Amino acid sequence: MSKAGSTLATADPPTREPSPTVRPSGRRGIELTLIVLAVALSVYGYCAVGLARNGTVPPGAAGYGAGLGVLALVAHLAVRWRAPGADPLPLPIGVLLNGLGLVLIYRLDLEAPGEPAAPTQLVWSALGVALFTAIVLVLRDHRVLQRHTNACVTAALVLLTVPILFPAVNGARIWIRIAGFSIQPGEFAKVLLAVFFAAYLAANRSALTYTGRRVRWLHLPTGRVLGPIVAVWLVSVGVLVLERDLGTSLLFFGLFVVLLYVATGRTGWIALGLLLASLGAVAVGRLEPHVHHRIDTWLHPFASIEAGEGPSQLAQSLFAFAEGGILGTGLGRGHSVLIGFAVKSDFILATAGEELGLAGLSAIFLLYGLLVERGYRAGLALRDPFGRLLAVGLASIVALQVFVIAGGVTGLIPLTGMAMPFLAQGGSSVVTNWAIVALLVRLSDSARRQGDQGAVR
């Protein structure tokens, strides 16, 4: 890796192409331009909602635009100051998705004026951007995290287990309520676990790769290194059974399998992982009526209609997507509110699908795809195994999460409660996603610096 990746080359003016020197200002200029675009798009969406609903530009449009703009600008300045070589894409993508999420939540607020969620979401977004800024400013080198592996895993386990002590909400024990705020600690645990997995695998890569027996093309691990894997599997199943949170469980396990594969390159790990996962899924599917019901609904989304019990949430979600067609009904003109409960959180994508259509939805998916791609690219560019694994892990969290929830609400896979990154209502989720983007920015900046050192040598 002697110089910057291909994206930089295309973004640079052609006259300067031969020079291998870093041009942070060029990257930051692109970032600023994209941020302005992202804020403008969000404000446009906000105005479109108001025009569609009341025929006027909503009175808060300027304030909303200014708020989002200031947040984005603060984040941008932090990057410009402390991570000048960072990838210019993750931050604008985060701003656009977060802005779009606020528009969708504001739009759904209009259906039931009693309980506005957009202002709260804006506060959480501000907290998220604050965390982003703090991480970019304070964490000068990602390798610092490697020294705090034990703290990370302890914190993650505590965060995961705390909600068990709190009452279940809608069948799942994943929230804690303090002073009127609902927090989903499992969200924060994702990042901490990614750090832990990356650090653990970076340290034990050789042992995992080169010990054990080979049975035909399968490479089976020895018992000593198998322990931590079984432990992770148990934690995942425990989360599933005790908290009834299928989505988070699936995410942890998927994340671990991906990182294990990337770290060792052993397909045996994947086979073992899939075997364990399917064992767990079958067992839980049999034993847990909650999960069993989800699978039934997925297989027969319209069964409840035929049974005369009215459409299920999944059926309502499919109706919403279908109404969108290719171009969508236009913001503010859909009826996704028929989905009812969780329309602003788990089912937020149905509103996007109905009102923005296949075109808008594809754009949103591609934005996530781009964010993940930037994470993987940072992973490829980095030199240290921990950094590579962390970048891949964080990108995979986004990818898996989008797939699990988007696939769930569109009937591709059984529905599991999970937040659509940045779009969905939910403070913990927004804050966590900003942390992920901050780490990706930091990692891409490190990759750039490592690349430069390589070039100098």
Add this chain to the structure above:
Amino acid sequence: MTRHIRNAALFCALLLVALLVNVARVQVLNAEAYQANPANRRDTIARYQQPRGDILVAGRPVTGSRDTGEHLRHERTYRDGPLYAPVTGFASQEYGTTLLESTEDGLLSGAAPLLAPLPLWNEFTRSRTAGGDVVTTIDPAAQRAAYEGLRSRKGAVAAVEPSTGRILALVSVPSYDPALLSGNGRTAREAWVRLNADPDRPMLNRAVQRTYPPGSTFKVVTAAAALDAGVVGNVDEPTDSPDPYTLPGTTTRLTNGAEGCEDATLREAFVWSCNTVFAKLGVSTGVARMKATAESFGFNDTDVRIPFRVAPSTFDTSVDRAQLALSSIGQYNTRATPLQMAMVAAAVAGGGQVREPYLVERTTRAGGATVSTAGSRPVRRAMHPATATRLRELMRGVVRDGTGRKAAIPGAVVGGKTGTAQHGLGNSGTPYAWFISWAQGGGDMEAEVAVAVVVEDAAANRREISGGGTAAPIARAVMEAVLKP
């Protein structure tokens, strides 16, 4: 490690592709099926998002829309709901639509493709055209006269304009207020249950959806068939008929309510409504010619639409001679809607020609531009013009000095025919009182109105039940209302 990162990235790309393909499946391939699912409320919401077009009587809407601000936004309202219910029907958010609200629904709701400014325009812009209006042929004065006349009784009135087929009045009593069913709440559900459980069946449109034995009013058809067939040459010749008349092939003896029917002339028999004479006349005319005449009046037509469906009136053609005798005096399996009997009167008044009745004069866009007009309707010849002229005389005689004197209007030419129809097991039911008539104003070239009235339970006293006593005054009120302006 780099290769494995690339493989993992490839896996993520596969997930993205799976999502995109699946979303295309849901939003494009399966979209139509999902949109058509009956549990999908979007069509319903869109339907009630805008005010519904109106049904107009004499230029004034008898319907309206109320913005409830609820999820299904606009609710139907009715002016004089019970009066016009047999015309409008109801438009309910819960129970669908009936009558004009049903047949003209596409226009009223704005969904009709021909309302769109350009083909597929609404599909493309996802907009809906404002609902159009339906202009009816109803004469409000005649409608109200019929409704007031039937008030506190049970029955129906149909009135048409003989020269065009325009329906001037369509009344069914007891009626109901269709506004009760407009909404989707508890009141609508309670009203629905109550109206359906009511033994008087207020939601039944008796003028077009129910058939009655026409009784003696059917003698107009029998007389027309006999005159057309030449069975009777002169209305003032004795008909050589006994009293009582023994039905052919049986020992059943048919009698009359009136005196002097033995060997009466057709004129006397018509004016005094002699069963024996017409029973024998029907048998002499024969089933084939009776059938031909009855069907040319509109009997046995199973597809009459005005534009909503009218129950078919029947004249049974697979009968023996005794049954034919009874059929010819409007009993046995002979059944008619009030609208059909109004057409019988109209055929006589219109020189033997019957025009298909219709209720919608014209439909317009919300702005008033015409979408469609009724145009001229097909004409059928029910009888020879000379026969019609003679029947006009006979019907005038009934009003002048026969059973229908209560229908006479000073200064106008009025013809009519009474009827008292037996029904029920062993004729045990309270007989139906009928009156059919037509009227021509003093200075007019042709009859302006033909009307049929049926009263189901005219009075508690069985002897007082007669077409002439209870039904004729209602018919007169309707005819006066049409002639007056």
